[in-house]
Amino acid sequence: MNKQQLIQHAKDVREKAYVPYSQFPVGAAVLTELNHIYTGCNIENAAYPTTCCAERVAIFKAVSAGETSFTSIAVVADTKRPVPPCGSCRQVMSEFFTPKTKIHVANLQGEVKSLTLEQLLPYSFSPEDLTND
Numbered sequence: 202m203n204k205q206q207l208i209q210h211a212k213d214v215r216e217k218a219y220v221p222y223s224q225f226p227v228g229a230a231v232l233t234e235l236n237h238i239y240t241g242c243n244i245e246n247a248a249y250p251t252t253c254c255a256e257r258v259a260i261f262k263a264v265s266a267g268e269t270s271f272t273s274i275a276v277v278a279d280t281k282r283p284v285p286p287c288g289s290c291r292q293v294m295s296e297f298f299t300p301k302t303k304i305h306v307a308n309l310q311g312e313v314k315s316l317t318l319e320q321l322l323p324y325s326f327s328p329e330d331l332t333n334d
């Protein structure tokens with residue numbers, strides 16, 4: 202599974218986005234260490250803050266299938282620059298991603314930016330901070 206293939210999965214699931222309020226469809230696909238792919242689209246709600254981003258849907262689908270080790274994620278939207286994940290998704294990523302997990306963000310023009318979580322969310326609150334030993 203290469204970067205472009207994962208991006209294609211994110212593009213495909215973007216078609217399923219439920220976005221009656223923003224009209225801004227986003228697709229995401231995660232690749233796990235077991236080499237499985239889980240996809241997610243954004244799902245909005247009339248109570249706007251209840252909305253869940255594509256990234257979190259994909260990550261939560263993997264976790265609920267018993268997989269918490271992630272190799273990479275691809276995120277696709279129709280944006281001028283490759284779509285930056287929101288703060289809430291960055292925090293969820295910090296729960297599961299390692300410093301090596303690749304975060305590929307892309308737009309429909311085919312521009313791709315590959316990042317790490319450290320670049321997106323430095324000095325983040327992590328599970329290790331819940332204990333002081």
Ligand SMILES: O=c1ccn([C@H]2C[C@H](O)[C@@H](CO)O2)c(=O)[nH]1
Pocket residue numbers: 220223225226227242243244245252253254255256276284285286287
């Ligand atoms: O990285 C992002 C940024 C935004 N959204 C969603 C949330 C909302 O449904 C819409 C507009 O913010 O896009 C995502 O799914 N991922």
Ligand SMILES: [Zn+2]
Pocket residue numbers: 254255256257286287288289290291
């Ligand atoms: Zn988000």
